[in-house]
Amino acid sequence: MKHIIILGGGQSAAYAAKEIREVDTQSQITIISEEKNLPYERPPLSKDFLLEKLNLKEILFFSNEFYKEKNINIKTNEKIIKVNFENKTLISSTNNNFTYDQLLIATGSSNRKLNIENLDQNIENEIIYLRDVEESKVIKDRMKSAEEIVIIGGGFIGLEIASSAAQLGKNVSVVEMGKQLMGRAIPKEISNIVQVIHEENGNKFYLETHIKKITKNNNSFQILLNSNISLSADLIIAGIGSLPNTSLFTNSPLEIDNGIITDEFSQTSIPDVFAAGDVANFFHPFYGMHMRLESFKHAQNHGVNAAKNILGIKTIYDNIPWMWSDQFNLNLQMTGICNDYETFVQRGSNTDEGIIYFFLKNRMIRGACGLGIGGKIGRDIRLAGKLSEKRVKVTKEILSNKNLKLNKLLSESST
Numbered sequence: 001m002k003h004i005i006i007l008g009g010g011q012s013a014a015y016a017a018k019e020i021r022e023v024d025t026q027s028q029i030t031i032i033s034e035e036k037n038l039p040y041e042r043p044p045l046s047k048d049f050l051l052e053k054l055n056l057k058e059i060l061f062f063s064n065e066f067y068k069e070k071n072i073n074i075k076t077n078e079k080i081i082k083v084n085f086e087n088k089t090l091i092s093s094t095n096n097n098f099t100y101d102q103l104l105i106a107t108g109s110s111n112r113k114l115n116i117e118n119l120d121q122n123i124e125n126e127i128i129y130l131r132d133v134e135e136s137k138v139i140k141d142r143m144k145s146a147e148e149i150v151i152i153g154g155g156f157i158g159l160e161i162a163s164s165a166a167q168l169g170k171n172v173s174v175v176e177m178g179k180q181l182m183g184r185a186i187p188k189e190i191s192n193i194v195q196v197i198h199e200e201n202g203n204k205f206y207l208e209t210h211i212k213k214i215t216k217n218n219n220s221f222q223i224l225l226n227s228n229i230s231l232s233a234d235l236i237i238a239g240i241g242s243l244p245n246t247s248l249f250t251n252s253p254l255e256i257d258n259g260i261i262t263d264e265f266s267q268t269s270i271p272d273v274f275a276a277g278d279v280a281n282f283f284h285p286f287y288g289m290h291m292r293l294e295s296f297k298h299a300q301n302h303g304v305n306a307a308k309n310i311l312g313i314k315t316i317y318d319n320i321p322w323m324w325s326d327q328f329n330l331n332l333q334m335t336g337i338c339n340d341y342e343t344f345v346q347r348g349s350n351t352d353e354g355i356i357y358f359f360l361k362n363r364m365i366r367g368a369c370g371l372g373i374g375g376k377i378g379r380d381i382r383l384a385g386k387l388s389e390k391r392v393k394v395t396k397e398i399l400s401n402k403n404l405k406l407n408k409l410l411s412e413s414s415t
Contacts, residue, residue, distance in 0.1 A: 008106035009033020012277030012303030019307035336367030
């Protein structure tokens with residue numbers, strides 16, 4: 001009987017296993033996860049789970065009964081320490097051996113750690129990162145008694161935690177090295193609006209700033225910035241990006257460069273070995289380049305794609321990237337890539353009606369990023385992704401006019 005092993009216990013793993021089982025009812029499927037919990041959603045960890053609006057059971061992708069019914073063997077709390085691709089064997093820290101016929105690597109990514117010169121080891125150990133449910137529980141617990149919170153990093157995770165903390169009545173300061181929030185991928189005009197909303201809710205920002213020194217006196221941290229401003233904090237949370245989990249394969253024949261290199265079929269450089277999700281640096285035929293994405297939707301879609309190719313159903317992965325972030329009452333969404341364009345155009349003028357920036361190249365949408373209250377921009381962002389995928393030629397006049405419906409462009413392109 002064929003044995004398919006999925007290494008990793010996140011969204012890609014869960015959806016790959018589900019997809020395989022829907023087609024192949026005979027093969028043995030084993031998910032091996034370092035975490036003690038069943039695969040769960042990560043976006044709520046900085047939002048609704050942190051605010052105690054959702055519990056762990058409510059963010060599981062599938063229940064324990066699901067895995068039993070589908071005959072998917074899931075091994076939690078199992079750390080793989082060695083992979084022998086020649087013998088198709090995985091060895092765990094408890095000396096368990098697992099032999100596979102086909103392997104899907106879905107090990108995800110880990111937090112990038114702070115690098116502050118001469119940082120005391122005890123202080124370094126008290127800085128919290130957010131990657132899994134256990135870390136979210138720690139933050140939730142520590143926030144209850146904390147009043148002054150410093151967040152290092154003004155990306156999506158940092159801002160979502162800042163939004164949650166402000167809603168809990170905490171005093172929040174965000175330190176960001178870049179000139180704007182959420183990096184270069186988000187239009188400055190959009191990030192400026194997000195910053196204003198945060199500031200209206202009491203959050204403070206220190207842009208183009210880095211940390212020189214962190215000390216601790218009793219239970220209070222003193223954080224010295226390069227501007228010589230000193231911040232006090234009861235709690236320090238860092239969100240400064242992530243790195244693909246590839247250390248297990250460092251001295252292996254697996255091709256690695258900012259993640260595990262795969263083609264458009266989720267296939268790695270080694271036969272019968274596939275990779276999906278955050279850990280994969282995959283070739284995207286639509287953009288003609290390799291890319292590594294970290295988003296909820298990508299993790300799911302890429303896992304499904306890998307599953308199809310494992311099953312021998314040759315399927316190209318060419319999904320247009322899409323991601324979202326909720327902060328206060330704002331919903332931010334982005335589709336495609338927004339840093340490779342010739343010109344851009346704005347649609348809408350305020351967050352009540354929704355603001356979207358479209359990025360164009362050769363009169364086609366390469367990417368779009370929008371911000372609105374509730375779900376105001378969702379429909380147009382989805383349509384922008386479809387227009388991009390179908391390479392529909394557009395004009396600035398049509399995109400900027402809120403009265404002209406984007407679905408009309410889509411229907412006209414198919415006639």
